[in-house]
Amino acid sequence: MKQLQELLVNEKVRKLFQGMRIGIEKESQRVTLDGCLAETPHPAALGSRDYHPYIQTDFSETQVEMITPVFETIDDTMKFLSALHEVVLRSMPEKEMFWPLSMPPVLPEQEKDIIIARLSDQGDVNYRRYLAKVYGKRKQMVSGIHYNFEFSPEFLANLFEIQTEFSTIKEMKTNIYLQVSRKYLRYRWLITYLFGAAPYAEAGYFDATHARPEEPVRSIRNSEYGYTNRDDVVVSYASIRDYIQDIENLVESGKLIEAKEFYSPIRLRGGSHFEDVETNGVNYVELRNIDLHPFVPYGTDKDTLQFIHLFIMAMLWQPESDVPADELLAQGTEINNRVALEHPLTKTKWYDEGMMLLDGMLEMAEAIGLPQSDVALILSAKEALEQPEKTLAGQMVLKGRNGLSNQELAICLGKKYHDKAHAKPYQLAGYRHMELSTQIFMFDVLQKGVRLEVLDETDQFLKLKHGNRIEYVKNANMTSLDSYIVPLIMENKTVTKKILAKAGFRVPKGSEFSSLDEAVAAYDYFREDAIVVKPKSTNYGIGITIFKDGATKEDYIEALGIAFSEDDSVLVEEFMPGTEYRFFVLDGETKAIMKRIPANVKGDGERTIAELVAEKNTDPLRGTHHRSPLEQIQLGDIEQLMLKEQGYTVDSVPAWDEIVYLRENSNVSTGGDSINITEGIHASYKTIAEQAVTALGAKICGIDLIIPDAGVPSDTGSNTYGIIEANFNPAMHMHIYPFAGESRRLTTDVLKTLYPELY
């Protein structure tokens, strides 16, 4: 393509040139916490490798491969990749972790003890056996990142419009990706220089007779000692025909068993199979020469991915050389191998070319108006070119000089990432701003191998797919399982009560008012009764006043005012005394029962209330801003007032076993305790809850019962209980990570109800 730079600065494409579609594959070896190759099978919790789209095993049973879907931003890609890491790490035995390096950990002495992945497809197993035979199992144990990259389709469409050289977009795309590949193959040494992170091999990688580098290098993996085809496997990138023909010839001649055995640092891709390149033309490229970044938890990070992105852009931006393609490729391979084998702390021999490349990137940044953050990345790379100790391999070698062996470094980093993944099991890396229930649900989805797309993060809106069946899920509990009318029924307390009463359930008697006057006029009916005044449709206890022994007219009017400030309609209902229980009913079955207790501490006769609160708040389940299943207890005005009414201050020392309450309300959001009830409640109440939810027609429902004595048997028609409310968006995380009682993993129950075939 002539004058490509001129086209790329055209305003129709300039911004879009920065667009992308990207997907990452990342391999890692499972090891024990002391760095030995794991002997356990691939975790059973991770669904089935027959269909898992994101979590697979590569060569060996211990080599987990994590595969992200295709995203349009690096940000989204990293979020998904980090989530996958947490899912895998938490699904592994807790005494296992990921080996954070591309070069494998110490390998078993006997090659037979390296276990080929136990896949159910015999073809997949046979392929691995072939590799073991041809390359040896040890070579196959290296891990890395595959970076699948596509230019934005809009960019390509607009570029096609303004160019004149190609008559079909397919031709143009193929040309573009071929250009990028040729230049990448020539200049990839810079990636090896900057991101090479494989200076050492642990015992067992090289067999006794094998030649090996004497000194640390930038990347064994990217050198001739890495995982490469034999020298007679040469494929031309001069044209797409040459590329396809060469690979086909190699397969026909038996030099490759199939096309995927061609381990080029960059592959041309037309789709998921090699043949697609022929049919579709080139649609994306797959970069395969990126080592694991040991100093970040997920093997790579945004900056690395973005620098590589800029580098790919530069490979298009930079004018093509006149040197024939095959010669360029041979040059590139030679230079890369030499750079890979340079000592990490030495300046590279190709320093000048590197500077030229990076300056070219800066020019490109200027010409197309890249953001300052991109410029900063390029400048960092220049710095690393100046100061080899800033490269990854450089840093690793420096750590070694500081007395940490390669193995020790790997164990130390691996443990750090392991601990991080286990620290807050109720959260999911990448999605920590979403609601907890949704994070936990996404964990289950990813674990089980259901395809996941976050359609709207702020709205907790997910798309799931398994087989051909799509399910949309919001807030982890709003699904296609319920019919639309059901939440509308529950949203309307009057309608809910009418339906429950009609079905024979005990609900609080009461009246609905749509004006203050009307409600005040009815005072005589309620004056001596125990009543609750509440807004008709709001939830979470807002605007509710309770009069346990009747109300004065003034208090009654004030309560009405509070309720009317929340809603146009207000209910005045009979107050039912007793304990409130939340029954979580799913598909006709009570899955959990919870009692909530107001914020409290239990005295030990020694510590002050403030100290007891501080200690209770150290529970990792307690956090702030609803990012944890429980909230920390505050010592604000409300709590201090509550203490004062009991004759306490924060400095009082409660007696042994004395429980001091700091709040009147039992909400978890104000430091209350959530307690999953497993015993002590008669089974008949479960039946009532289940039948009531059935009467409402709901599949997923949190229904609140007031029960004066939960030990006493009950039945539908009796006065032993009262149904207070039904919720169509019941919180799940508090049942999964309760303050006390057994955990009930409701998110799994929801997933199971959506996709029973998975269980």
Added chain:
Amino acid sequence: MKQLQELLVNEKVRKLFQGMRIGIEKESQRVTLDGCLAETPHPAALGSRDYHPYIQTDFSETQVEMITPVFETIDDTMKFLSALHEVVLRSMPEKEMFWPLSMPPVLPEQEKDIIIARLSDQGDVNYRRYLAKVYGKRKQMVSGIHYNFEFSPEFLANLFEIQTEFSTIKEMKTNIYLQVSRKYLRYRWLITYLFGAAPYAEAGYFDATHARPEEPVRSIRNSEYGYTNRDDVVVSYASIRDYIQDIENLVESGKLIEAKEFYSPIRLRGGSHFEDVETNGVNYVELRNIDLHPFVPYGTDKDTLQFIHLFIMAMLWQPESDVPADELLAQGTEINNRVALEHPLTKTKWYDEGMMLLDGMLEMAEAIGLPQSDVALILSAKEALEQPEKTLAGQMVLKGRNGLSNQELAICLGKKYHDKAHAKPYQLAGYRHMELSTQIFMFDVLQKGVRLEVLDETDQFLKLKHGNRIEYVKNANMTSLDSYIVPLIMENKTVTKKILAKAGFRVPKGSEFSSLDEAVAAYDYFREDAIVVKPKSTNYGIGITIFKDGATKEDYIEALGIAFSEDDSVLVEEFMPGTEYRFFVLDGETKAIMKRIPANVKGDGERTIAELVAEKNTDPLRGTHHRSPLEQIQLGDIEQLMLKEQGYTVDSVPAWDEIVYLRENSNVSTGGDSINITEGIHASYKTIAEQAVTALGAKICGIDLIIPDAGVPSDTGSNTYGIIEANFNPAMHMHIYPFAGESRRLTTDVLKTLYPELY
């Protein structure tokens, strides 16, 4: 029951004593607008009489019977009864109306021309044939009101608690209703006096040989000339055993064909069948002696029903006489007959007893604290006792004296009620405060014979039942047909677009922003494009700004400010030029297509804009406050400004056929025109709309397409259209009563989809 009054003022029952459960049956003859008995069959539109719970025929094919469900207030009862009237009247040929009197219109000379109701149940037909034979068809043609009354169950329960006489509530209830019945039978003459409204018989009621009153009377229907059993049919109310035994004996001896032939002014009821009295005890009473009130549109009104309610209460309140029951009954029958046959303008002979009764009612009102409105009703009755011209019969006779024959009066009133029912066909009497679509839907439900309960009027929440199948419906379009996730998808414009785009549909490209800064930073991407800036989740065009030729940065920021004031997230989308069409898709099929046009008038070269607006506003479809399918065009600031921009004032005279717009926006709520498109739009767009709705998984959806040229064929993947929005609560009334184009009765389509077996 001793000291009943003492019990009734006890505060545990005093308020509850006013409670009730009430159901009304009301018969009316169908006649032509000139007062002749209709010759048409029962309207086919009114579903099937095999199951219709509310609309039946009584004796003759022309005698419609309307039956309300049981309600707890007279208000609710009257609302339902008035709705039934409008449904029946609008289902009849437009040249038919109801005869508003209890006494039938002029009857055919030949008795054979009175057609017995053509029911499918042979037993029902045979029963009517038997009645015709025994009583003659003419007597069977009178109509009236049946008033089914039950004391509030809570009242009875509390009364049972504080009394000591009865050991079961069943015994107590039976005793109470027997007391009420005995006293009612004795004093019912007062009801005949006040509400008797049958002074004249039209030709054909009495056959030539029949004795008849010479002068107008209070109520032929309630006299010996009315529709009564033979004299040898006597049933005792002394005890429930006597009552049951007497009726059973009458049936056994052949004097009655079955229990329901016993035409007492008050029947004891245990349930829907006579036998239920024996099984259940008495649960309610059925008053049968109430004439149609000719001066109100629905044969009775709230005041009449409430006075009768107070009278029933008085029949419990008033101490029992020592006279034996059967003697009292004979007395009552005798007095009632004589009062019924008094001249309507004479003072009644039982004036003193009447005053005593009414004063007793006033005492009761005082003792139990009845509201002032009840006292006023009793005082009115006293007035009518003083001034017979205030009774219904009295008023009818006075109309006669003013030169209006009984037939003329009936025709005049009947027509008035007929016209009222047809005036606003899009509204439903009793429920005019509900949303129009819901009113129209309720009409369809009542017409077709589906059981209807308004669960929440302000929330447009209905319960339907047919056979054993219950359906809940909100806003007439939110049903169990849709799954819960579907409206959540549509509520989220980003999610909707993602799903539609994924399925291959053309949606506006764009970006979502959750902060102003972020959105401002993206200005460069949009500066030269035609864009729409809109809040993410609100509807109805609020907060939207359109830039057809790019925006200045200032304008762009201002538009963002407006949008962010409506929502936390804002979309900046490609503006698609073209006409916007609303496709209403139900169950995969496009049921209506609508175009909306901003408020406008068409010039005639003579009248001013103000005059043209005034004329356009006379359309009965145009109203205010969304109680009509179209809104009146205003001439406020916005309209005047819009005129000014076109160089007009309200006094300008537009040329012949010139269309002058008064608004920029096309909303019907600001006077816009709704036009159902029946032609001129290529069928392919329907397919696109249907497929898009299917992609969203919706059963009921209003989907908005922008189409530049609706005559040009299209397909899913093309750029000939754009999908703007999908609505899960699409308005239906504007399609049913459009400004122009054919009506599409979407409410019927919804009902049909819910209950296909009805169609």
